[in-house]
Amino acid sequence: MQKTIDTMPQQLQAALNKHALWDLLKEQAKESILAHQVDFVALSEQFVLRKAKNTQISYKIGLSLFFSHCRTIGIHPLTIKPDQVDQWIDILSDELQPNSVRTRVFAVSSFFRHLKRYRYISHNPFLGATVPTKKYKYANTDFKLTQCEFVKIMDFIDGLLTIAPHTQAQKNKLESLRMLKSALLILRQYGLRVGALDSLKLNGDHFIAITKGGKITKHFVDIDTQAFSYQFKKNTVQKAFFRLCTTLHKAAGIKKVYNCLDIRHLFAFEYYSRTKDILVLKNKLTHSSLHVTDIYLQHLNL
Numbered sequence: 001m002q003k004t005i006d007t008m009p010q011q012l013q014a015a016l017n018k019h020a021l022w023d024l025l026k027e028q029a030k031e032s033i034l035a036h037q038v039d040f041v042a043l044s045e046q047f048v049l050r051k052a053k054n055t056q057i058s059y060k061i062g063l064s065l066f067f068s069h070c071r072t073i074g075i076h077p078l079t080i081k082p083d084q085v086d087q088w089i090d091i092l093s094d095e096l097q098p099n100s101v102r103t104r105v106f107a108v109s110s111f112f113r114h115l116k117r118y119r120y121i122s123h124n125p126f127l128g129a130t131v132p133t134k135k136y137k138y139a140n141t142d143f144k145l146t147q148c149e150f151v152k153i154m155d156f157i158d159g160l161l162t163i164a165p166h167t168q169a170q171k172n173k174l175e176s177l178r179m180l181k182s183a184l185l186i187l188r189q190y191g192l193r194v195g196a197l198d199s200l201k202l203n204g205d206h207f208i209a210i211t212k213g214g215k216i217t218k219h220f221v222d223i224d225t226q227a228f229s230y231q232f233k234k235n236t237v238q239k240a241f242f243r244l245c246t247t248l249h250k251a252a253g254i255k256k257v258y259n260c261l262d263i264r265h266l267f268a269f270e271y272y273s274r275t276k277d278i279l280v281l282k283n284k285l286t287h288s289s290l291h292v293t294d295i296y297l298q299h300l301n302l
Contacts (some may be wrong), residue, residue: 040077041067047114062107062193065092078115088132089129098132105131118120144300147270149254150188156248157181176240183237187260191267191284192262197232210284214283271299 044067048059069088072153092101109126118125157177160246165171181196196211209216236261246258264285282293 004132043115043120044111047111056102058081062104063111065104066108068164078121080125082127082129085129086124102131105129115134144269145258145266147266149258150263150266151253152260153180153182153245153248155226157184157244179232180237180240180244182230183232184241184263187263188267191264191271192216193286194238194265195234197237199236200232201285202229216286265296265300268296272297272300 022252030202044063048056051059059087066088067077069091070080073084089101089105097106105126109124112121112124112126115121135195157180160177161174161181163170163174165174183194186192186197187194187202187233192209193211196209196216197243199208201208203217206217240261242257245254245259248254249257268281268285271284272278275281278290278293278297282290285296287293287296
């Protein structure tokens, strides 16, 4: 298209450019007029209500910060320009951690995509905005979970399970330990997100789980089906594993206090070290793209 324009006579090029500029000015004038006609606050409130309850607070905070910034620089939110968006992101970056900046910017950008979809604006000023690179909390690979450390944890659990219970409270504690052991074995064997445990269901010779990456169906491999008999709860498993690792770490049994994500990292590290197949690993981890898996491996020094 650009080549075609470049080969046109100069007068025709000038006419086309003038026409395009006129269309742009008309669109900007239309948006400026519309900005003072719509109830922007009501639109944002309706947008937030369409989101899941557990994310509404995050969206409200992001939009509130954005509206406050627009009032400070004296512009209507609908008329903000890309360079002004970058300025706002720079201000946020001075005050917040990178991950918090990403969350706030994503909330407002989503709102502008919503406005564009319903033709309140002709373009999204957040499109192409530069946000801080996501920083992973567990990038310190000097103390990443290894198979040796994982075996220590499982041996510690097995040792606790050999203690004979004398009270109902002790029996309940042992049952909780069995549940935790089963959950850890499943996470280790299949590299699941801990959130997938909530929806885990048996179906013949395989299990089904729903996770952030979608529906997972896997066959049993080297694991007792008894491990799948528990009604797992994500928060219960996370807290129990944290308490267990804290106890073991204080006793100098392991190098650090691990969490369930470290088990997923261990699965990814060992699988890729063994196969070097990033495509299959991406599918096993249910990542949205190879780029996400590549970032994962970079932080694991692979």
